[in-house]
Amino acid sequence: MITRLEDKELKRKSRRELLKLAPIVALGAFAFPKVSNRLIEEGVRFSDWAAGEMFRSQHLAQTFSNSEVVPFAKFPYNFYDVVDPGVNLEKWTLTVEGDVRHPGEYTLTQIQALPKIVQNTRHICVEGWDVIGSFGGARISDFLKLIGANVGPNNRARFLEVTCVDDYYESIDMASALHPQSLFCYEMYGQPLDRGHGAPLRLQMPTKLGYKQAKYLDTIRITNVLTSGKTGYWEDQGYSWFGGL
Amino acid sequence: MADEPSGDGRREEIKKEGIRDDVAGSEPASSAGPEVCEAVVAKLEMVADESAPKEPVPVEARAETTAKAEEAELVRAAYEHPLAIRITHWVNAISLFVMITSGLRIFRAFPSFGPKIPEKILLDIPKSLTLGGWLGGALQWHFTFMWFFAASGIFYLLFQIFSGHYRTMLFMPRDISGVWPMARHYFLFGPKPPAMGQYNPLQKLAYTSTVGLGALSLLTGMVMYKPTQFSWLAFLFGGFHLTRIWHFAAMCGFLAFIPGHLIMVALHGWANFFSMFSGWKREPEYQE
Numbered sequence: 290m291i292t293r294l295e296d297k298e299l300k301r302k303s304r305r306e307l308l309k310l311a312p313i314v315a316l317g318a319f320a321f322p323k324v325s326n327r328l329i330e331e332g333v334r335f336s337d338w339a340a341g342e343m344f345r346s347q348h349l350a351q352t353f354s355n356s357e358v359v360p361f362a363k364f365p366y367n368f369y370d371v372v373d374p375g376v377n378l379e380k381w382t383l384t385v386e387g388d389v390r391h392p393g394e395y396t397l398t399q400i401q402a403l404p405k406i407v408q409n410t411r412h413i414c415v416e417g418w419d420v421i422g423s424f425g426g427a428r429i430s431d432f433l434k435l436i437g438a439n440v441g442p443n444n445r446a447r448f449l450e451v452t453c454v455d456d457y458y459e460s461i462d463m464a465s466a467l468h469p470q471s472l473f474c475y476e477m478y479g480q481p482l483d484r485g486h487g488a489p490l491r492l493q494m495p496t497k498l499g500y501k502q503a504k505y506l507d508t509i510r511i512t513n514v515l516t517s518g519k520t521g522y523w524e525d526q527g528y529s530w531f532g533g534l
Numbered sequence: 535m536a537d538e539p540s541g542d543g544r545r546e547e548i549k550k551e552g553i554r555d556d557v558a559g560s561e562p563a564s565s566a567g568p569e570v571c572e573a574v575v576a577k578l579e580m581v582a583d584e585s586a587p588k589e590p591v592p593v594e595a596r597a598e599t600t601a602k603a604e605e606a607e608l609v610r611a612a613y614e615h616p617l618a619i620r621i622t623h624w625v626n627a628i629s630l631f632v633m634i635t636s637g638l639r640i641f642r643a644f645p646s647f648g649p650k651i652p653e654k655i656l657l658d659i660p661k662s663l664t665l666g667g668w669l670g671g672a673l674q675w676h677f678t679f680m681w682f683f684a685a686s687g688i689f690y691l692l693f694q695i696f697s698g699h700y701r702t703m704l705f706m707p708r709d710i711s712g713v714w715p716m717a718r719h720y721f722l723f724g725p726k727p728p729a730m731g732q733y734n735p736l737q738k739l740a741y742t743s744t745v746g747l748g749a750l751s752l753l754t755g756m757v758m759y760k761p762t763q764f765s766w767l768a769f770l771f772g773g774f775h776l777t778r779i780w781h782f783a784a785m786c787g788f789l790a791f792i793p794g795h796l797i798m799v800a801l802h803g804w805a806n807f808f809s810m811f812s813g814w815k816r817e818p819e820y821q822e
Contacts, residue, residue, distance in 0.1 A: 291818065293608040302613075303812035309617050310811060313624050316682075319632075332678025343763050350762040363651045411774065413761070416643040416669065418650040419774060496762050527670035529677065534762045 337531040344533055346464045350495035353409040359420045361478045366485040367414070367499060369522060373484040374455035376505050381489050387511035388446040390437025397489050400473055403427035403435065407479075408470060410495035412502070413534060415523075424493045425476030430467045438511045440467060446511045451492065454505040459492070459521045461501060465533060470495050473506070498532040612818045614732055614809050616699060622690040623810055626748075629683035630792075632665060632675050633751075634785055639664035639672035647779050680755060687748050702732045705742035709735035729819040740791060747787040754781035 294302075319325045366372050382394035406428055413419040429449070430440070439446045440463060449466040452458045465471060474493035475482050482488040487504025494502060500523045524530045615623070638659045646656050666672025694700035712735030718724035720736070727734065733741065757768045757777040771777040799807050809815035 291610055291612050291821070293610055295607055296609050299609050299611050299814060299816065303808075303814045306617065306620075306813040307811050310620055310624065313621060313628075316625070316628050319628075329674040329678045332681065333674050335681065336677040340760065343760060345763060348762065348765075351765060351768075359649070363649060365650045411761075413774070414644070414650070415673070417640065417778060418644045418646070418653075420650060523670065527668075527674055529673065534760060 333527075333529055337529055340529070340531040340533045341462060341464070344462075344464055344496070346468060350410055350470055350534065353411070353421050355409065355423070357421050358409050358423050358478075364412075364420050364422050364477070364486075365414075365418075368455070368485070368504070369457055370455050374453075374505055376454045376484065376488060378489055383490060383506060384508040385436050385510075386508060387450075388439040388513065389433075389511050392436070395436070397475060399435070400427050400432060400490065401475060403431045406470075406472055407476070408472075408495070410470065410493075412495070412499055414499040415528060415532070423478045424472060424474050425479065426472035426474035426490075426493060428469065429471045429473055429492075429494075430469070432473055433467070433511070436511075440511075447513050448511075448515055450510040450512055450516065451503050451506055452508045452510075453503050454507045457503055457505075457522050458519060459501055459503040460515050460524075460530075461492070461494070461497070462531065465494060465496055468494065468496050471497075496534050498534060500528060501532045610817055612732070612815050613813050614702075614815045614818070615813045616693075616697065617813065618689070618693040618697070619699065620810060620813060622686040622693070625682055625686040626690070629679045629686065630788060632679040633683055634788065635663065635665035636672040636675035636679070637785060639666045640669060640676060641782070643669040647775070647782075680759075683748075684752055687752060691745070703738055703741045705735070705738040709738050712736070713739055729821075731820055732818070740794070744788070744791055747784050747791070751781060751784040751788075754778075754784060 319328060382396055383400070384394055385392050404427065405425060407423070407425040409421060409423045411419050411421050433440050433449075445463060447463050448460050449463060450458070450460045461471075471494040472492070474487075474491050475489060477483070477486055482491060487506075490506045491504040492502045492506070501521070518525060520530050521528070524532075639661075641657075642659050642661075642664060644650070644653070645659065646654050648654050664672065666675050694703075712727065715724065715727045716734050716736035719726045753767060754771060754777045756764050757771055757774070758781060761768045761774050761777075768774055768777055771780055805816045
């Protein structure tokens with residue numbers, strides 16, 4: 290719509306409309322590294338909060354037929370330090386701590402005595418690649434029941450913290466830990482977990498990114514308070530804590 | 535402004551330019567804009583002036599001429615971009631810049647669409663083109679600005695739909711026939727088709743496409759962010775793998791659009807560029 294107006298009037302209107310854009314200048318804060326570092330940390334925290342809200346505790350990740358699983362040789366070994374931290378498999382026990390009725394040491398046999406779940410699911414790396422693998426293990430939720438963890442409907446503990454033989458560490462929100470496909474995994478492709486893939490026990494949660502799937506588990510702790518600055522090896526360097534899928 | 539219309543050669547020149555408007559980027563520079571307009575309006579008034587009697591002018595008639603002289607000061611202008619469009623345009627421009635540069639850094643972590651083993655590197659993107667420093671830093675930028683990108687996109691769509699303003703830019707079947715003449719004008723120096731409205735058919739096609747690209751990047755981004763929670767969307771895009779390709783393709787679409795858009799803006803001068811800040815365009819090419 291063409292209008293005809295005095296030059297002065299057009300300038301006045303233009304100026305007024307221009308000023309209305311002023312709030313956008315606030316985005317300029319992102320141009321200053323000191324400010325932007327804080328802002329994007331907040332952005333990631335907000336994303337993690339939203340991700341937690343989006344998470345549906347009973348919604349299953351896609352599962353695949355055996356023919357869709359990649360050959361074992363094409364399932365990458367990922368590790369942060371050494372592929373084989375030299376776990377003493379003979380003497381290995383899982384240490385259980387925190388808000389549980391039966392803390393102490395648990396053997397692999399005790400974990401294997403729980404109902405065994407075998408699932409072909411997609412393992413997605415934060416880098417962008419993914420592989421469909423075959424995993425076997427016990428539901429985390431079953432094991433948490435066994436140890437008498439405070440995971441009831443009321444006032445349940447909020448987090449599962451794990452530390453690993455190779456000093457890797459992770460923490461998982463309880464809703465994801467209790468998901469029916471979240472496993473303490475001791476088998477891949479029908480074989481006992483090999484050393485490179487985290488023998489004797491690792492996390493395997495198709496609702497989480499790869500860096501959440503800690504290997505060579507050593508200790509688990511049920512808690513309401515995350516250890517500050519120790520929420521996860523990569524998370525402490527900047528990865529999203531929730532890391533959900 | 536005491537620039538009395540005086541029937542000199544300059545006005546003739548302007549008149550000619552008004553008719554012969556066929557050179558790309560030939561719009562009047564902003565400094566010439568108001569004068570051109572005054573002169574054109576004055577020219578229209580001349581018709582009345584010439585028929586005016588030569589003898590001493592009566593008082594009432596003199597008042598009338600003064601009014602006409604004032605009218606001659608008027609500028610043609612159009613309020614092209616409502617505030618909501620301007621805000622979303624700039625929020626989106628900033629967000630897209632961040633999303634593309636950080637996205638390229640994320641892609642650098644695994645620059646392939648194939649399997650991890652063996653990994654075939656598709657593209658080696660120079661670090662200097664990327665934002666975030668490393669994968670984790672880039673993800674932080676991506677996961678922050680995705681909210682600005684999504685919020686401004688959704689707000690933009692709602693505004694376009696409910697204000698009816700979309701009619702100025704939505705590419706419709708009737709615009710199809712106008713695309714080729716416009717493309718011929720821009721790329722092959724063909725004659726310039728007359729400007730019929732705020733946007734020509736090629737612009738409508740480009741702008742409408744970018745809205746589609748925005749929707750595609752947002753939806754595929756949601757799938758990559760939460761493939762399990764949005765499993766139905768993942769299915770729609772042909773699975774996690776294909777979704778990642780779609781997401782990349784959407785970015786390529788933006789990379790195709792942005793340089794063309796910037797060149798066109800540069801060619802069309804200050805008044806056109808400034809209208810995306812002030813909303814008002816001085817001396818638009820089109821007539822109504």
